[in-house]
Amino acid sequence: MLTQLTHDIATPLSRRRWLAATAGLVLGLASFTSAKAADDTIKVGVLHSLSGTMAISETTLKDTVLFMIDEQNKKGGVLGKKLEAVVVDPASNWPLFAEKARELITKDKVSVVFGCWTSVSRKSVLPVFKELNSILFYPVQYEGEESERNVFYTGAAPNQQAIPAVDYLMKEEKVKRWVLAGTDYVYPRTTNKILEAYLKSKGVAQDDIMINYTPFGHSDWQTIVADIKKFGSAGKKTAVVSTINGDANVPFYKELGNQGIKATDIPVVAFSVGEEELAGIDTKPLLGHLAAWNYFESIKTPANEKFIKDWQAYTKNPKRTTNDPMEATYIGFNMWVKAVEKAKSVDADKVIDALPGTKTPNLTGGVSELLPNHHITKPVFIGEIKGNGQFDVVWKTPGLVAGDAWSKELPDSKDLIGDWVGKKCGNYNTKTNKCGGQGS
Amino acid sequence: MRALPFAVLLILATVLPALAGPFEDAVGKFANDEFSDTEEAVDTLATSANPLAFTIVSALQDGRLMADADSKKIYVTQTDGKIIDALTGAAVASLPDSAAAVRLNNKLRRHVEAALGSLTLQSPDPAKRVQAAQSVFKTHDETMLPAIDSALQKETSKSAKLAFTEARAAILLFKQDATDAEKLEAIATIKARGDQEALALLTGLTGDQPPAIAKAAAGATAAIQSNLALWSNVQNAWYGLSLGSVLLLAAIGLAITFGVMGVINMAHGEMVMIGAYVTFVVQQTIRSNFPGLFDYALIIAVPSAFIVAGAIGILIERSIIRFLYGRPLETLLATWGLSLVLQQAVRTMFGPTNQEVANPSWMSGAFEIGQITITYNRLWILCFTLAVFAILLAMLRYTSLGLEMRAVTQNRRMAASMGIATSRVDALTFGLGSGIAGIAGVALSQIDNVSPNLGQSYIIDSFMVVVFGGVGNLWGTLVGAFTLGIANKFLEPVAGAVLGKIAILVLIILFIQKRPRGLFALKGRAVEA
Numbered sequence: 001m002l003t004q005l006t007h008d009i010a011t012p013l014s015r016r017r018w019l020a021a022t023a024g025l026v027l028g029l030a031s032f033t034s035a036k037a038a039d040d041t042i043k044v045g046v047l048h049s050l051s052g053t054m055a056i057s058e059t060t061l062k063d064t065v066l067f068m069i070d071e072q073n074k075k076g077g078v079l080g081k082k083l084e085a086v087v088v089d090p091a092s093n094w095p096l097f098a099e100k101a102r103e104l105i106t107k108d109k110v111s112v113v114f115g116c117w118t119s120v121s122r123k124s125v126l127p128v129f130k131e132l133n134s135i136l137f138y139p140v141q142y143e144g145e146e147s148e149r150n151v152f153y154t155g156a157a158p159n160q161q162a163i164p165a166v167d168y169l170m171k172e173e174k175v176k177r178w179v180l181a182g183t184d185y186v187y188p189r190t191t192n193k194i195l196e197a198y199l200k201s202k203g204v205a206q207d208d209i210m211i212n213y214t215p216f217g218h219s220d221w222q223t224i225v226a227d228i229k230k231f232g233s234a235g236k237k238t239a240v241v242s243t244i245n246g247d248a249n250v251p252f253y254k255e256l257g258n259q260g261i262k263a264t265d266i267p268v269v270a271f272s273v274g275e276e277e278l279a280g281i282d283t284k285p286l287l288g289h290l291a292a293w294n295y296f297e298s299i300k301t302p303a304n305e306k307f308i309k310d311w312q313a314y315t316k317n318p319k320r321t322t323n324d325p326m327e328a329t330y331i332g333f334n335m336w337v338k339a340v341e342k343a344k345s346v347d348a349d350k351v352i353d354a355l356p357g358t359k360t361p362n363l364t365g366g367v368s369e370l371l372p373n374h375h376i377t378k379p380v381f382i383g384e385i386k387g388n389g390q391f392d393v394v395w396k397t398p399g400l401v402a403g404d405a406w407s408k409e410l411p412d413s414k415d416l417i418g419d420w421v422g423k424k425c426g427n428y429n430t431k432t433n434k435c436g437g438q439g440s
Numbered sequence: 441m442r443a444l445p446f447a448v449l450l451i452l453a454t455v456l457p458a459l460a461g462p463f464e465d466a467v468g469k470f471a472n473d474e475f476s477d478t479e480e481a482v483d484t485l486a487t488s489a490n491p492l493a494f495t496i497v498s499a500l501q502d503g504r505l506m507a508d509a510d511s512k513k514i515y516v517t518q519t520d521g522k523i524i525d526a527l528t529g530a531a532v533a534s535l536p537d538s539a540a541a542v543r544l545n546n547k548l549r550r551h552v553e554a555a556l557g558s559l560t561l562q563s564p565d566p567a568k569r570v571q572a573a574q575s576v577f578k579t580h581d582e583t584m585l586p587a588i589d590s591a592l593q594k595e596t597s598k599s600a601k602l603a604f605t606e607a608r609a610a611i612l613l614f615k616q617d618a619t620d621a622e623k624l625e626a627i628a629t630i631k632a633r634g635d636q637e638a639l640a641l642l643t644g645l646t647g648d649q650p651p652a653i654a655k656a657a658a659g660a661t662a663a664i665q666s667n668l669a670l671w672s673n674v675q676n677a678w679y680g681l682s683l684g685s686v687l688l689l690a691a692i693g694l695a696i697t698f699g700v701m702g703v704i705n706m707a708h709g710e711m712v713m714i715g716a717y718v719t720f721v722v723q724q725t726i727r728s729n730f731p732g733l734f735d736y737a738l739i740i741a742v743p744s745a746f747i748v749a750g751a752i753g754i755l756i757e758r759s760i761i762r763f764l765y766g767r768p769l770e771t772l773l774a775t776w777g778l779s780l781v782l783q784q785a786v787r788t789m790f791g792p793t794n795q796e797v798a799n800p801s802w803m804s805g806a807f808e809i810g811q812i813t814i815t816y817n818r819l820w821i822l823c824f825t826l827a828v829f830a831i832l833l834a835m836l837r838y839t840s841l842g843l844e845m846r847a848v849t850q851n852r853r854m855a856a857s858m859g860i861a862t863s864r865v866d867a868l869t870f871g872l873g874s875g876i877a878g879i880a881g882v883a884l885s886q887i888d889n890v891s892p893n894l895g896q897s898y899i900i901d902s903f904m905v906v907v908f909g910g911v912g913n914l915w916g917t918l919v920g921a922f923t924l925g926i927a928n929k930f931l932e933p934v935a936g937a938v939l940g941k942i943a944i945l946v947l948i949i950l951f952i953q954k955r956p957r958g959l960f961a962l963k964g965r966a967v968e969a
Contacts, residue, residue, distance in 0.1 A: 051784055053893050055792040173546060184938050214937040217897045219888045220686070222679040222818070223932045230668075233636035235644025250794060250889045258806050258815040264549045282798050288546045384545060387503060394475075394545045 041084040042077070042346055044069060045104035047115025047125070047136075052092025053217075056247065057325070058117050060276060061139060062087060064326045065114045067314045068333040078340050086110055094124045101125040105132045111346035112137065112336055114329060119143060119186050126151070133348050137336065139328035141271060141293075143190035147405035147418025147426035150348075152355060153375045154332035155325060156294050157403040158194050162241070164380040165269045165292035166195060168395050169239045170202065173267060176236040177208045179228050181244060184213040188243035191271070195241060197409040208236065218248045221255040229259065232266045240268040249273050250281050257285025264288060269382070274323040278389040286385045294378040295327035295364055296391045304363040321389075327363050334360040335370055356421050366400050373418030373426075375403030463490045467526050470505065470542050471512040478542060479551055486555035494559045496526050501552045506539040515539060554579045561587055566597040573603035578637065580610040606633055610641055623653050631660035635811055639664045671811035676929045678812060684925025685822040688918060690884070690898040691905035692829060693877030695917040697753075699906050700849050701869055703761055704768055706775040708902060709895025710782040711874045714752060715745035715881020716890045717786060720795045735800040738882060745878035753874020757867045765866075779895070787892040797885040821883050828879060833914060845869050849912075908948055910958030920959055924948075 046065045048058035069083045077083055086108045090097040097116065104110045105128070112135045116122040119142050129136050129150040141156040169175040180195055182188025192211055199209060210231050212224060232238035244252055249270070256268065269290040275297050278286075297308065307330065312320050335358045336351070342358070343350040355370050362368045368376045377400040383391030405418035406427070415431040417423075425435035466484035469477040482500070485493040495516055499505040504517040505526070514526035515535055523532045544552070557575030560568045569591070576584050588611065592604040609626035612618045618626075630638045642661045649657065690712060697705040719741040726737045733740075756778065764771045799817060806815040836842035847855040848865045856862045881894070888894060909920025924944060931940040955961065 050792075051787065053896075055787060056794065056891060056893075059792045212936065215941060217893070218937060219897065220679075220683050222682065222815075223676070223929060224937065226672075226675060226679075226813070227933065230636060230672075233640035233643075235640050235642070247794075247889055247891065247893065251887055254799075254817075254887060255815070258804065258817060259813050260806055262549075263546050264553060267546055276793060279793055279796065281794075281796060285804075288544070288549055290546075392543055 041082045042079070042340075043084050043086050043108055043110040045101075045108065045110035045113035045115070046085055046087045047090060047097065047101055047104065047113050048117065049092040049121075050087075050089040053247065054092040054117055054121075057276065058092075060323070061114075061117070061325055061329055063315060064311075064329045065333065067311060068330060070314065071310065072333075072337060078337055079344065079346070090121070094118075094120050097121040098124045098128050101128045101136075102132070105129075105134045110134070111340075111348075112351070114139065114332065116140070117325075122151070135336070135348055135351060137329070137332035139325045139332055141324070143187045144194075144405060144407050145190060145410075145413055147373045147375070147420070149352065149374075149420055149426065151374060152332060152335070152370065153403065153405075154328040154335075156378060156380075157375055157405065158191055158407055159404045160294060160378050160380055160401045161271055161292050162191050162195055163198060163409075164397055164401065165271070165290070165382060166198065166241065168290075168292075168382045169241075169267070169269060172395065173239060174237050175239040175267075176204070177210075177231065177234060177238040178204065179210045179212065179231060179238065179240040181212045181214070181224070181228075181240055181242050183216055183218070183243065183245035183248060185216070185245070188213070188245075191243050192241075194407045194409045197411075201409065214244070214248065216245060216248070219251045221252045225252075225255045225259050225261065228266065229261060232261075238266050240266060242268050242270040243272060244270070245272055249277055253281055253286050253289070256289075262288070263290070263384070274325075275321040275390065276323050278385065279321060281389075283385050283389050284387050287387060289385050290394075291383050291385070291391060293324040293381055293383065293391075295322075295324045295362070296381055296383045296393055297322045298383070298386075298390045299364050299381070299393060301363065301365040303361060303365070307363055331360060331362055331368050331376065335368075335376075352420075368400065371402055372421040373403070373405040374420060375405055375418075377402050463488045463493070464527060467496065467514050468512065470500075470514050470526075471507045471509065473507065473509065473543065475543070475545055475548055478544070479548055482548065482551045482555050486558050492526065492529050494556070495524075495529075497552055497555050497559060499526075500542055500544065501549070501556065503541045503544075505542045506535055507542050508536050508539040510538045511536065514542075550579075554581065558584055558587060561591045566600045569595075569597070569600040570603045573600065573607040576607040577603070577610045577641075580607075580614050580641070582611060582615055585611050585615070605629055613641065613645065620650060620653060623649075624656055627653070627656045627660050631663055634664050634667055636668065639668070668811055672933075674810070675812040676933065677926060678814065680926030680929035681922065682818040682822055682925070683929055684922035685818075685825040686884070686887070687901055687905050687925055688829065688921035689821065689825045689880040690877075691902040691917055691921055692825075692832065692914075693873045693875075693880060694902045695906050695909075695914055696832075696873030696876065697870055698903070699912050699914070699917065700845065701866070701873070702768075702849075702911075703765075703870065704772045704775065705761075705873075706772060706899065707756065707779040707782060708775075708873075708877055709897075709899035710779045711749045711753060711877035711895070712881040712884060712898055713786065713892065713895035714749050714782070715878030716797070716885040716888075716894055717790065717795070717881075718745040718748050718878065719882045719885045720790075720797050720890055723797055735802065738800055738803075738886075741882045742879055745882045746875040749878025749881070750871040750875030753877075754867050754871035756874070757870035761870065762863065762866065779899075783892045783895070790892075792892065795890040797890050799886055803886060817886050821886065824883055828876065829914070829918060832876065836914070841865075841868060845872075904945075904948060907952065908958055910960035913958075913960045916958055916960035923959075 046062050048062040049055050050059055050062060066085055069085050072078065073082050086104060088100040088104060090100045101113065104113055114137045116125060116138050117140050122138055125136065126148060134150060136151045137154060138151055139154050141161050144157040178199055180192045182192055196209060214224065228240060267288065267290055269292055271292060273291050274293060308322055311322060312318050335355060338358045338360060339351050339354040340346055343354040356372045357370065359367050359369045362378065364379055366379055368378055370376050379400050380397045381393050382395040383393050386392050406413035406416040408414050415429050416427050417430060418426045419428055420426065423435065428435050462484055466481040469481040482497060485497055496505060499516040506515045506517060515532060516524050516526050518524065523535055524530060525532050553575050557572045560572040563569055563572065576588060588604055588608050592601065592608060595601045595604055606629055609629035612622050612626040613630065630641055639661065642657050645657050693711065694705065694708045697703050697708060719738065722741040722744050723737040726733050760774055760778065761771065764774060803817045803820055806813045836846065844860050844865045847860060848862050852862055884894065905921045905924060906917055908924065909916030928940055928944055931943055935943055
C-alpha cells in the first residue's frame with residue numbers, strides 16, 4: 001500500500017531515495033516514541049487552539065499549563081514522576097477538538113486534559129471523554145446547565161459572575177433599565193435567558209429590558225450604540241450587560257467612546273473582557289466601564305504577586321498580563337495535583353472520586369473548594385477599567401460563592417442539582433428524587 | 441479603656457490646628473482611600489470658594505490627584521508634570537514613593553462632574569461655561585439655581601446664554617416650589633432643545649404633577665419623539681454611508697484583482713490585514729523615536745502600507761498566480777491556502793493577541809449636526825475612501841500604466857502584439873490591487889481589531905460588493921458598496937444585526953438570479969473574451 005502510494009507521489013524523486021527517506025523517518029519516529037515511553041513520566045494533555053479565531057485567547061492558556069507543569073516539575077513532579085505536556089492544536093475547529101481529544105487519550109495516553117474555551121468545543125469533546133473515561137479541566141466562564149462526571153468546571157457559572165454583577169448595578173448604581181447585548185451563540189443566549197428571568201423576578205418590567213444579538217466579529221456598532229443611547233434616555237438609569245465575545249469588543253468600545261457614552265451615564269459591565277482583551281485598545285475613553293470576574297491582575301495578595309512575577313519570568317516578557325481563565329487553570333491544575341497525590345494514582349476513576357472536596361488556595365486570598373457538582377467556590381469581583389488597561393476592584397462578594405451547575409432562575413433547571421458524590425448523578429431532580437431531567 | 445478616647449482627643453488636638461476650615465478638612469479626607477470620604481470631600485470642595493478647588497477636583501477626575509497614605513498629604517500633578525501641595529499650592533520637588541492616585545468609581549465620577557460644573561460656571565472660557573451649564577442640566581440640582589441665575593445675568597456669549605437658560609429650566613422643572621407658569625416655560629425651553637437628554641429629562645418627570653403641566657410635558661415629549669424619529673432616518677442614512685465607505689474601501693482592491701484581472705483572490709483580506717500591521721509598526725516606530733510626529737503616523741503609514749502590501753502582491757503574482765491564469769478553481773484553492781499561510785506568519789511574528797493602534801487626536805470624538813452624532817473617525821474614513829477611489833480612477837484613465845492595464849485585460853493578445861509586456865502589466869496590476877488593499881488596512885485599523893483574523897471578516901463582504909456592483913466596473917463597486925451599506929443600516933434597526941445581514945444576503949442571491957452580471961454589467965466583446 002505504502003509503495004503504491006509513494007509510486008504515485010514520488011515521480012520527481014527517484015523511487016529508491018524516497019523509500020530510503022521514508023524508512024529513515026519511520027525508524028526515527030519509532031526510536032523517538034520508544035525513548036519517550038521508557039521515561040517514567042505522567043502525561044498531561046493541552047487542548048487549546050493555537051491557530052484560527054480562538055488562538056487570541058487560548059494560546060495564553062496553553063502557556064499557562066506549560067508554566068504550571070514547569071513549576072510542578074521544579075518541586076519534584078507528582079508521585080515522584082515528572083509531568084510531561086502533550087500539546088495539540090485543534091485550530092478553532094470544533095469537530096477537530098473531538099478528534100484531537102481522542103488522539104490525546106488513546107494515542108498519547110494522557111492522564112488528564114486541560115483545554116477548551118468555547119462552549120461548543122466543550123460540547124464537542126464531551127462524548128469522547130465519557131466514552132474513554134478521562135478527565136477534562138475546563139477553565140472558562142460558561143453558561144452552566146451542565147454537570148458531567150468527566151469534566152471539572154473551574155471557570156465561573158452564571159451565579160458566580162452574571163448575577164452578582166447585576167446585583168451590584170441594582171444596588172450601587174441604582175440601575176432600572178437594562179440592555180443585554182451579546183454575540184449570537186450559546187453562552188450569551190443562555191446567560192441572557194437567566195438574567196432576564198432574574199431581572200423579572202426582581203420586578204423589572206419587560207419594557208425596561210432590551211436584548212440585542214450581533215454576529216461573531218461584528219465591527220459596525222454605530223446603529224446599536226445609537227440604540228443604546230436612545231434606550232438610555234428614558235429618564236431611568238440604564239446599564240449595558242455585555243456578553244459580547246472577545247474580538248467584537250474593541251470596535252464596540254471604540255464606538256462607545258467616540259459617541260461620547262461615558263460610564264457615568266450608561267455603564268457597561270462585561271463578562272468576556274479581561275486584561276488580555278484590553279491590551280488591544282486605548283482604555284482612556286473607557287474609564288469606569290465595568291467587568292465582573294473572579295480574578296483581576298491588579299488584586300494585591302502575596303500569592304498573586306508571586307504568580308505574576310513567576311509568569312513574567314517564565315514567558316520572559318515583563319509586560320505579559322494575567323487574567324481570569326488563567327487563574328481558573330491555576331486552580332484546576334493544583335486541584336488535580338492534590339487529588340492525584342490523595343489517590344496515589346493517576347487512574348481516572350480514582351482521581352475523579354478524589355477530586356470533590358479538594359481545597360486549594362486561589363490567587364485572591366481565599367481557598368477554593370471543588371464541589372460535588374464538579375464546579376468550584378470562587379469570590380466575585382467587580383472591577384472598573386483604569387487608564388492603563390487594568391481593573392480597579394470596586395466591589396466584591398463577602399465570601400466565596402458556590403458554583404451552581406443548574407441555574408435556579410430558569411424553570412427548566414431550578415429543581416436540578418449535580419452531585420457526583422452521594423447521588424452519582426449530574427442532573428438529579430430534587431422534586432422527583434430521580435436522576436435525569438432537562439438538559440443533558 | 442478610658443485612656444483611648446483621651447488619646448484620640450490628644451491626637452485630634454495636635455492635628456486640628458493644621459486642618460482648620462472646611463477646605464483643609466475636605467482635602468485631608470482624600471487620603472483615607474474610602475469612596476464615601478472622597479465623595480464628601482468633593483461635595484465640600486464644589487461649594488468652597490478656594491481657588492485651588494478647581495485644580496484639585498479636575499486633577500481627581502484625570503487621576504492626577506495623589507494621596508500619600510503615610511503622611512496623609514495630598515499632591516496634585518499638574519498637566520505640565522509639575523507637582524504642587526494640594527493644601528497650599530506650593531511647588532513640591534517630587535512625589536513620595538508611597539503616594540498613589542486617589543481612586544474613583546462611577547458614582548464619584550458623577551459627583552466630580554457636577555462639582556466641576558459648579559466650579560466652572562464663572563470660567564472665562566465660554567466653551568467651558570457651556571460645558572458647565574450642560575452638567576447642571578443633567579444633574580438639575582436645586583442648590584445651583586442662584587449660581588445659574590447670577591451667571592445668566594452676566595452672560596454675554598449667545599451659546600452660553602442658551603445653555604444657562606436650559607440649565608435653569610431643568611432645575612425649575614424639578615423644583616418643588618416653582619410656580620406652574622415657571623414650569624410651563626421650563627417645558628417650552630426644554631422642548632426647544634429637543635435632543636435625547638431633553639427627552640430623558642421630560643420622561644423622568646414624576647406622575648404627581650398638576651394636569652396642565654403633565655399635559656404640556658406629554659405634548660413636549662411627543663413632539664421631541666417625532667422629531668427624533670425623523671432625525672433617526674437621517675442618522676441611518678449617515679450610518680449607511682459610513683458602512684458603505686468601509687465596504688468600498690475593503691472591496692476596491694479586490695475590484696482590481698478580481699474585477700479587472702479576474703483572479704479569485706481569497707488572500708485579499710490578508711493584504712488588508714498586512715496594511716493594518718504596517719500601520720501598527722509605523723505607529724510604534726514613531727511613538728518611540730519621534731513622539732512629536734505621532735498624530736501624523738497614519739499619514740506616513742499610507743504610502744508604507746501601499747508599498748509593503750503591493751510588494752507582497754507582486755511577489756505572490758510572480759511566484760504563484762501567474763502559473764494559474766485561466767484555472768479559477770486552482771487559483772481559489774491556492775490563494776485560500778496562501779491566506780492561511782499569511783495569517784499564521786503574522787501570528788507567529790506578532791503573537792495572536794490584538795495590537796493596539798491608537799486613534800490620533802483628529803480622529804477621536806464626535807460632533808453633532810442637528811440631532812445626530814457624527815464621529816470623526818467615520819467621517820475621515822468616508823473622505824479617505826472617496827479620495828482613494830478618485831485617485832484610482834484617474835490612474836486607470838490618464839496614466840500609461842492604466843492604459844496598458846485596460847488594454848491587457850480587454851484583449852491580451854492584441855495588447856501583446858502592440859508591444860505591451862503583458863506579464864509585467866499583470867504583476868503591476870496585481871501589485872496595485874494588493875497595495876490598495878494595504879491602504880484599506882490603514883483605515884480599518886482605526887475602527888477594527890488589528891489581529892491576524894482582521895482580513896477574514898472582510899473577504900466575504902468584499903466579494904459581495906464586487907459581484908453585486910458588476911465585475912470589472914469600478915463605478916459598480918462604488919454604487920454597490922453604498923447601496924449595501926445603506927440597505928443594511930435601514931434593515932438593522934428593524935430586523936436586528938443578525939437577521940439584517942441574512943436578509944441582505946438573501947436579497948443579493950435574488951438579485952444575482954435576475955442579473956447575473958451585477959448592477960453595471962460590462963457590455964460588448966470584452967465580456968466574451
